[in-house]
Amino acid sequence: MDEAERRARLGEIAPDRLAELDEDEAEDEHVLPALPNAEDGAVVMRAAPNPNGPWHLGHARMPAVIGTYKRRYDGAFICRFDDTDPETKRPDLDAYDAILEDIEYLGFEPDRVIRASDRLETYYEHARELIGAGGAYTCSCAGDDFSELKNAGEPCPHREKDGETVRAEFEEMVAGEYDAGEMVLRVKTDIDHKNPALRDWVAFRMIDTPHPREAAADYRCWPMLDFQSGVDDHLTGVTHIIRGIDLQDSAKRQRFVYDYFGWEYPEVLHWGHVQVDEYDVKLSTSTIKELIEAGELTGWDDPRAPTIRSVRRRGIRGQALVDSMTELGMSTADVDLAMSSVYANNRDIVDDDANRYFLVRDREDDPAVDRDVIGGPDAGHPPLHPDHEERGTRTVPAGRVLIEESDLPARGDRVWLKGFGCVRHTRDAFEYVGDDIEVVREGDVDVVHWVPADESLRTLVRTVEGDVRGFAEPAIADAAVDDLVQFERVGFVRLDEFDPEPAGEAYGPTGEEDLVTYYAHP
């Protein structure tokens, strides 16, 4: 019985089992697990960033996963800026676009972009409705006092206020007639709920600081995340919510509001925190912001910063990040993202396109050393790409060359200058021996990269560990800014700028360079 017959037979005797098999097979094509209760064409998900800065690497996970599900289920991707705190988590006006740019770099485009700060009237309307249903009350308790009562499971005196008073006081909140801390609107949940986190939580509070967006600058009464997000998820038709374990209780809190309104709560998935190895800098927007302000980092795209802009500048494709993020799966456990996995994914994507060039590094512990080449041709002609002969070769002038000291053979020994030929290290020169590759095949001679001593480009390589200087072969001038190339035996870099201006900082170009590159990975 062949495969087709077997399937047909199984279809006759156990159609359910056959469908199950098909489902399992379809599952195998996806890295991510199937979404619960997902219907093709009817999945709506949202990323809800707080626009308080450009994104760090951890932020890539949400668009990566949502975008991937969107494609899989032919769904919708909403980007909703939850910018409802003009004070503590004050939005950064540049961050709205910066975040959208970061999403675009990852290869996705939101179907809809909304800002919570545009929707205050909507939240107020729902608050009025909730008050009307007896589901909320205005409360002027001091935070600590309420907390004490709450922890004891005791209601505060405001809980039993009559509806008219609540309604009037809420209108006064909306009108901005209270100062910060004087009055809040609480959702009436269950004051002795066994989980203290769910007891009568705050839905609206007063904030004196105007919102940085002009359109929202006049509002003083702001909703808290759980109210705003809950209302918006329903109103925008979100079917599946993904959020971090720090918001584990949000769904439970919001369900009280959903119950008052008779709404059905979306499916919710939680995932753990992401940590990234390889960086000294913490994965935190505020930490990175501080380091930049203190001049420790040259900007959001400093290669030492664990940000999306940084890996982008280093030539890492958004797709590589997306692949790594989806491979992390949907576990509620905290996870560590190994940058080596991002690098492996990126190599897969870029290796074929990246042309090869030589760079001789000039480092403290392994300086570039120069030697005259005696005899042999005038130049070497290594291929632009070993797997693509049709791309042709580069010309690397010989004469006097630089190699890295650790590649220098002992006196009397030979070394193979890649694309040029075999030379013997005599006294203080390289004496040309020949171009018979057999010596390399026999394993007696190492193959090394090299550059001409005089015609090369002074090059700055900016890496995660800091800046490295060196000399790139002249042919690299044929490559363009933004190209990703491989410095043979060193690694992949993105060409960032020719003849850079001095950065005027401890790191970055001094102005003496001919070329600045950003190091991606080995």
Add this chain to the structure above:
RNA sequence: GCUCUGGUAGUGUAGUCCGGCCAAUCAUAUUGCCCUCUCGAGGCAAUGACCGGGGUUCAAAUCCCCGCCGGAGCACCA
């Protein structure tokens, strides 16, 4: 303190719901070999894990109990 929640190799992941095909999958990593005019790519191989202890069972990564360790919430932050 109260309430959630998690623990499979260095890292991530599959398997856990419905116990056996799991002496545990795949990827990455590391190492070695082959190939290659790169330390890239490609090929092959090796390394390496079910948090612990009890119990149920013919059979436990999977079910039950007790521990241990982690993460989160109990904000007028998101």
